[in-house]
Amino acid sequence: MTFPAATASTFASPPAFGDLSAPILLPPSLPQFLPELHVGTFEGPLDLLLHLVRQGRMDIFDLPIATLCDQYLAYLNAMESLDLSVAGDFLVMAATLLETKSRLLLPAPPKAEPAQPGDAAPEDPRAVLVRQLLDYSRYQSLSESLRVAENETRQLFFRDRVALSGEYRTPPRFGELSAEALLRALEKMFADVGAGEKQITSVRRQKITLRMKMREILYASKNAGETGVTLETLLPAAPFALLDVVLLFLALLELLKNGSVTAFQDEFCGTIRVVAVEREAGETDG
Amino acid sequence: MDKIIEALLFASGDPLTLRELVKATDTDTETVTSALQTLRNRYNEYESALQIVEIATGYQMATRSAFAPYIGKLLAPHANRLSKPALETVTIIAYRQPCTQTEMEAVRGVSCDGVLKTLIDRELITDAGRKNAPGRPLLYATTAQFLHYFGMASLSDLPLMEEDADETAKIAEATDAALVAAGVVKPSPAGKNS
Numbered sequence: 001m002t003f004p005a006a007t008a009s010t011f012a013s014p015p016a017f018g019d020l021s022a023p024i025l026l027p028p029s030l031p032q033f034l035p036e037l038h039v040g041t042f043e044g045p046l047d048l049l050l051h052l053v054r055q056g057r058m059d060i061f062d063l064p065i066a067t068l069c070d071q072y073l074a075y076l077n078a079m080e081s082l083d084l085s086v087a088g089d090f091l092v093m094a095a096t097l098l099e100t101k102s103r104l105l106l107p108a109p110p111k112a113e114p115a116q117p118g119d120a121a122p123e124d125p126r127a128v129l130v131r132q133l134l135d136y137s138r139y140q141s142l143s144e145s146l147r148v149a150e151n152e153t154r155q156l157f158f159r160d161r162v163a164l165s166g167e168y169r170t171p172p173r174f175g176e177l178s179a180e181a182l183l184r185a186l187e188k189m190f191a192d193v194g195a196g197e198k199q200i201t202s203v204r205r206q207k208i209t210l211r212m213k214m215r216e217i218l219y220a221s222k223n224a225g226e227t228g229v230t231l232e233t234l235l236p237a238a239p240f241a242l243l244d245v246v247l248l249f250l251a252l253l254e255l256l257k258n259g260s261v262t263a264f265q266d267e268f269c270g271t272i273r274v275v276a277v278e279r280e281a282g283e284t285d286g
Numbered sequence: 287m288d289k290i291i292e293a294l295l296f297a298s299g300d301p302l303t304l305r306e307l308v309k310a311t312d313t314d315t316e317t318v319t320s321a322l323q324t325l326r327n328r329y330n331e332y333e334s335a336l337q338i339v340e341i342a343t344g345y346q347m348a349t350r351s352a353f354a355p356y357i358g359k360l361l362a363p364h365a366n367r368l369s370k371p372a373l374e375t376v377t378i379i380a381y382r383q384p385c386t387q388t389e390m391e392a393v394r395g396v397s398c399d400g401v402l403k404t405l406i407d408r409e410l411i412t413d414a415g416r417k418n419a420p421g422r423p424l425l426y427a428t429t430a431q432f433l434h435y436f437g438m439a440s441l442s443d444l445p446l447m448e449e450d451a452d453e454t455a456k457i458a459e460a461t462d463a464a465l466v467a468a469g470v471v472k473p474s475p476a477g478k479n480s
Binding site: 043045046089093132135136140142143145147149150151152153154156157159 | 296299339341346347348349350351353354357361367368370371373374376377378380381392393394395396397434435436437438444445
């Protein structure tokens with residue numbers, strides 16, 4: 001978007017930023033030059049200020065704050081459709097400029113003693129701003145030389161990482177596996193668990209029932225006698241249906257509840273043994 | 287030997303460091319360095335379309351820039367160039383790294399949120415721990431991809447900057463000289479405000 005140069009009519013229109021700035025935005029003498037301005041070409045208040053300083057050929061070490069301030073506010077006023085997130089930064093800078101300007105107008109605080117020749121001069125109110133501007137312009141010019149480097153490098157073309165021909169692979173760093181490799185391993189494990197499940201294409205009543213499982217466990221544990229049967233031997237061999245495992249678990253819980261079997265675990269995370277309880281077989285719901 | 291290096295560089299694609307080359311060729315640094323030089327000379331002699339560039343702490347084979355227009359016609363264009371804010375921000379990070387978001391915002395005078403995300407997405411910068419300061423802000427530093435993107439062998443290839451960024455006088459001198467050179471401002475005694 002291009003805005004026309006700010007002219008007297010710009011100032012006559014209601015100020016864009018509220019009453020606070022209204023009286024200041026009517027400087028008695030308008031800045032002489034206000035070229036066409038592409039709003040949005042400035043990356044921030046410092047960028048705009050630097051632009052003004054350069055365009056006006058101002059001495060950066062003796063900034064004419066009043067002129068700079070007027071021009072800055074005039075531009076700000078021209079940018080009527082400022083992005084709100086950016087506008088804040090611009091307004092803060094406007095306030096800083098105004099503060100600096102008013103500080104310059106104030107007489108320096110009187111000194112208790114006559115100034116010694118070696119005394120440090122009181123810091124110019126503009127110093128902070130100048131330092132910031134210089135710092136920024138330094139990085140700006142550095143970034144321009146990086147831009148040159150960028151353009152030069154873009155003229156070069158490199159080969160992509162080669163798709164190696166099966167015989168070799170780029171070795172993983174020692175003691176370090178990529179997240180991808182771990183993910184693949186995990187996927188493989190999941191595939192094993194659900195392998196039986198994947199073949200089910202229509203939902204059908206399963207051949208396995210809770211009672212069948214309960215009978216199976218009871219039978220196995222009775223046969224095993226005193227030491228009982230380990231849970232692992234009861235588990236179906238992979239690939240198994242998830243339902244198989246779930247039913248086994250439910251059946252075991254059911255048997256434990258009605259007291260037909262007891263389960264032991266000798267150590268933390270150790271094998272679980274299922275032992276049949278000596279009593280009448282008729283009592284169980286077999 | 288230079289042919290071995292040539293083969294290695296061709297096969298790798300990625301930049302190979304001197305150490306990797308030494309390891310693969312089972313020799314020492316001097317042999318590899320001189321072989322690289324021989325290879326470069328050979329490429330120059332025969333006016334090869336290829337060149338060996340020192341980039342991102344390693345060596346890599348690349349086409350010469352003279353052929354860029356033709357390659358550009360063949361291939362889809364690169365990713366976009368960095369925007370001005372992104373370039374400015376990455377410059378600040380490069381010179382001040384590790385550096386917090388607040389620090390770069392103080393220099394630029396604007397928020398750097400979106401720009402940082404772009405730079406991280408393009409793998410030009412990465413977070414480098416946290417600063418031991420209130421709020422423990424994230425620190426950012428440049429990556430090997432940064433070096434590659436700007437065609438630098440190492441961070442010492444960055445355009446020179448005056449040391450001691452905090453000393454106004456020095457900054458003033460540097461910038462003033464730059465500004466005068468660019469014909470932007472008229473010369474003036476530096477350090478007037480310090």
